[in-house]
Amino acid sequence: MADGVQAIRLPFLTPDLPGIGGRIKAFDEDFLVEELPRYQPCGQGTHVYFTIEKRGLTTMAAVAMIAKALGRPARDIGFAGQKDAHAITRQALSLEHVDPARIERLQFARIRVLSVSRHTNKLKLGHLSGNRFAIRVRDVAAGAADRARAVLAVLAVRGVPNYFGPQRFGVRGDNGVIGAAALRGDYEEAIRNVLGRPGPFDRPPISDARRLFDAGQYEKAAALWPAGFTGMSRVCRALARTGGDFRAAWLKLDLPARKFYLSACQSEVFNRVLAARVSGLDRLLTGDVAYKHNNGACFVVEDAGLEQPRCDAFEISPTGPLPGRRLTPAQGEPGRIEQSAIEASGMSGGSFHAPDGMTLHGERRPLRVPLADPSVEPGRDERGDFVELRFTLPPGVYATSVTREVCKE
Incomplete structure (x- = not known):
């Protein structure tokens, strides 16, 4: 296996605060995710919006099961985001030109329909x-x-x-x-990384296929x-x-697989930059490109001292x-850090057009995100x-960014 993202050390923001250790996702019930909608369905329109609760399934697997039951292509079903498989998750889906009663009658062992309404547009990512x-x-x-409360208190202030x-980079991290x-x-x-070079996480028959x-x-x-x-198999043949x-x-x-590999390369660059700056992720440097949290717009910081109060207020x-x-x-200095990360990730040369015709368009991503409504409660159930x-x-942020700080994984 090639030396991939697993080799990147991702420092903690709270290295001086002890972690709690422990196990996460020991059971599906231990990881609950509830999607917060950007808007509520208005009750009218040709699109049926329905909220589901799924257990132990990816969003795409749930969509495929529902589409098959309704006799529709999976692409007809809209959703706002993909949710964890090893969890209980609640999220909205949409489907146009379907009788709401058919949605209400759907029955699966690991999917429940919680509510049904109507709206005027398809739910999109x-x-x-x-x-x-x-x-x-x-x-x-x-x-x-x-210990957990102390860590979350820091994250709530600093981000x-x-x-x-790690799911972005695959089990093998490459x-x-x-x-x-x-x-x-x-x-x-x-291709040799995709199909060969068996590693410690590979098991038969996959490890055998890689050796062959x-x-x-x-x-x-x-x-x-x-x-x-x-x-x-198709690539091998x-x-x-x-x-x-x-x-x-x-x-x-x-x-989609080829696009995902390219996006993982971009993600590795970002992680390298954040790893280099995590101890000061709430401090602006002159030359930074700052992110406005209220609308997602970005601007170049010409005077870090002038803009820092807005950063302290979590506006940027x-x-x-x-x-x-x-x-x-x-x-x-921010530019030099970024160029070093690009080169370390094997993307040096400034070409963002792959020979197969795919192009990386590029965007900025904030080094930190706000943590809202944090709380910690000890408990006990039949499992201990x-x-x-x-x-x-916020959307698209990994919960592991929080749990790794708390647990010190």
């Missing part, structure tokens, strides 16, 4: 104001509740480090490495990939047919880059003692 979490941490250290979570290789046009390196791939036995490797990995044309093999990956925050051709670059963390985060 990003149409939410945030997510509310209730997370039970088990097997914690003595004094865990007080939550906006790291991309999604960013794959994306950087593809961006350089090194499709052999990209490394040995050049592409057809045999294709036969060993499990049913849920049809894309992997393309290599066998073309005599080792890695560019052609790369193009056999689904477009410094940002890091998701590199691309439209990115507004930071200047001065726990500490429950409750808090609200």
